[in-house]
Amino acid sequence: MYSYEERMNAVKLYIKYEHSVSSTIQQLGYPSPQALRNWFSEFQNNGDLQKTAERKKKFTQSEMQLAVNHYLEYGRNYSRTIRMLGYPNRETLRSWCKELAPQARKIRSSAINYTQDQKKEAVIQLAVRETTAKEIAERYRVSRKTLYDWKSELVGKELPPNMSNLPENTHAEDLKVEVEDLKKQVYKLRMEKDILEKSADLIKKDEGINPLNLSNKEKTIVIDALLQYYPLIELLKELTLPKSSYHYHKIRLRLPEKYAALRVLIKKIFLENYSSYGYRRIQAELKNLKIIVSEKVIRRLMDEEQLSVRSVSKKKYSSYAGELTPAAPNVIKRNFKAEVPNEKWLTDITEFSIPSGKVYLSPIIDCFDGAAVSWSISTSPNADLVNSMLDQALVSLPLESKPIVHSDRGAHYRWPGWLERIKTNGLTQSMSKKGCSPDNSACEGFFGRLKNEFFYGISWAGTTIDKFVQLLDQYIHWYNNKRIKLSLGGISPIQFRKSLGVIT
Numbered sequence: 001m002y003s004y005e006e007r008m009n010a011v012k013l014y015i016k017y018e019h020s021v022s023s024t025i026q027q028l029g030y031p032s033p034q035a036l037r038n039w040f041s042e043f044q045n046n047g048d049l050q051k052t053a054e055r056k057k058k059f060t061q062s063e064m065q066l067a068v069n070h071y072l073e074y075g076r077n078y079s080r081t082i083r084m085l086g087y088p089n090r091e092t093l094r095s096w097c098k099e100l101a102p103q104a105r106k107i108r109s110s111a112i113n114y115t116q117d118q119k120k121e122a123v124i125q126l127a128v129r130e131t132t133a134k135e136i137a138e139r140y141r142v143s144r145k146t147l148y149d150w151k152s153e154l155v156g157k158e159l160p161p162n163m164s165n166l167p168e169n170t171h172a173e174d175l176k177v178e179v180e181d182l183k184k185q186v187y188k189l190r191m192e193k194d195i196l197e198k199s200a201d202l203i204k205k206d207e208g209i210n211p212l213n214l215s216n217k218e219k220t221i222v223i224d225a226l227l228q229y230y231p232l233i234e235l236l237k238e239l240t241l242p243k244s245s246y247h248y249h250k251i252r253l254r255l256p257e258k259y260a261a262l263r264v265l266i267k268k269i270f271l272e273n274y275s276s277y278g279y280r281r282i283q284a285e286l287k288n289l290k291i292i293v294s295e296k297v298i299r300r301l302m303d304e305e306q307l308s309v310r311s312v313s314k315k316k317y318s319s320y321a322g323e324l325t326p327a328a329p330n331v332i333k334r335n336f337k338a339e340v341p342n343e344k345w346l347t348d349i350t351e352f353s354i355p356s357g358k359v360y361l362s363p364i365i366d367c368f369d370g371a372a373v374s375w376s377i378s379t380s381p382n383a384d385l386v387n388s389m390l391d392q393a394l395v396s397l398p399l400e401s402k403p404i405v406h407s408d409r410g411a412h413y414r415w416p417g418w419l420e421r422i423k424t425n426g427l428t429q430s431m432s433k434k435g436c437s438p439d440n441s442a443c444e445g446f447f448g449r450l451k452n453e454f455f456y457g458i459s460w461a462g463t464t465i466d467k468f469v470q471l472l473d474q475y476i477h478w479y480n481n482k483r484i485k486l487s488l489g490g491i492s493p494i495q496f497r498k499s500l501g502v503i504t
Contacts, residue, residue: 276453284490331430371493
């Protein structure tokens with residue numbers, strides 16, 4: 001019988017799904033359509049359900065057990081049991097099975113895809129059985145009917161139908177030979193099955209893989225796990241592994257792992273850097289720590305630890321609002337190389353959409369080393385967003401430096417406030433062609449790296465706007481001060497400038 005909580009849950013879901021019986025039962029797996037309607041009618045009339053749904057028992061415990069045993073014995077079919085015994089109804093029998101044999105409904109042959117070899121093994125055991133067909137069926141998690149269906153499928157093809165049905169002129173000695181042959185086949189099939197299962201469990205290989213394709217080290221691991229069930233010589237023969245190779249790898253497996261400490265360090269570097277470092281940058285980071293390791297080793301360890309960099313591509317935010325004023329010429333012309341700092345600045349706006357709202361980032365990127373010279377973050381893409389960013393950059397700009405400031409044709413870079421700042425400080429304005437993102441690809445690249453490493457693939461549910469702004473600001477500080485760039489020799493932009501004496 002169903003508890004009060006189960007019945008109330010079903011009624012609430014029934015109301016939520018606009019009185020759809022099929023959707024409710026499909027979601028919960030219970031009850032019958034009529035029972036659901038009865039519960040809903042009771043809820044409508046009384047505003048609640050009875051706290052207990054227990055009814056006066058009509059059947060004795062032995063009658064209940066008899067019905068459940070019949071259900072298990074004759075193919076787990078409710079209709080067949082009710083028809084043959086004359087009692088109870090389907091819902092009552094289902095509740096009895098749930099109470100007395102909770103595992104019964106979990107054993108469903110249709111939920112498991114058996115291979116021909118597994119079916120053959122089951123039929124062989126049925127043919128030479130030393131136990132009942134019921135026990136063999138339960139061992140394979142199928143019904144007796146399914147077991148005999150397999151027998152019918154295979155009889156006359158590869159295996160004899162049943163030892164009791166052999167011709168009358170069959171000698172006892174021949175019968176024993178046949179039995180022994182069948183037992184050997186069963187033994188071999190069971191060993192093959194166990195090897196496949198251990199390969200899946202220990203080596204994380206798919207059960208459909210050919211065990212012969214495993215490496216010698218992997219074969220050794222599988223053999224060690226099965227030695228308590230099968231002789232070594234038979235396992236070696238089945239996996240075509242030389243005995244000398246087995247003992248070699250067995251000794252190697254006993255030794256401490258050569259890269260145990262390195263494995264931990266690589267994982268630490270990966271997680272501490274926004275899970276954004278591939279094997280090249282991890283190799284560079286290790287080199288900075290005076291640790292020289294082959295990239296092949298790093299790639300293998302990262303693969304074993306499942307350390308992979310997120311990569312997602314999304315549509316960028318566009319601030320284009322038409323040709324408000326004449327556009328500045330494209331001075332940069334996709335030449336994003338700079339010989340000194342503050343020679344060429346790139347800027348743009350990108351949008352972050354999280355459940356709490358939208359956040360906008362406007363940075364200035366220096367072409368010299370990719371550093372973020374300044375940035376501003378806001379919940380509105382207004383003029384103050386870009387103007388405050390430029391003001392911050394101008395504060396730290398040496399008097400002799402007059403960089404080119406390149407942007408797209410967004411409205412923010414054509415408003416009076418922005419134009420006045422460019423003119424007053426003697427800067428040169430440059431703009432991309434209309435709708436041509438490659439003209440500002442270096443800045444787009446910064447946004448792509450930022451979103452792949454910091455934003456995409458992470459659930460931001462429950463994160464407030466203020467918290468998100470704080471985390472974004474932390475990331476850009478990390479980007480400038482710690483995130484290594486291979487093009488700079490495996491160090492960060494700020495470390496690179498310090499190495500050149502540009503800053504102290």
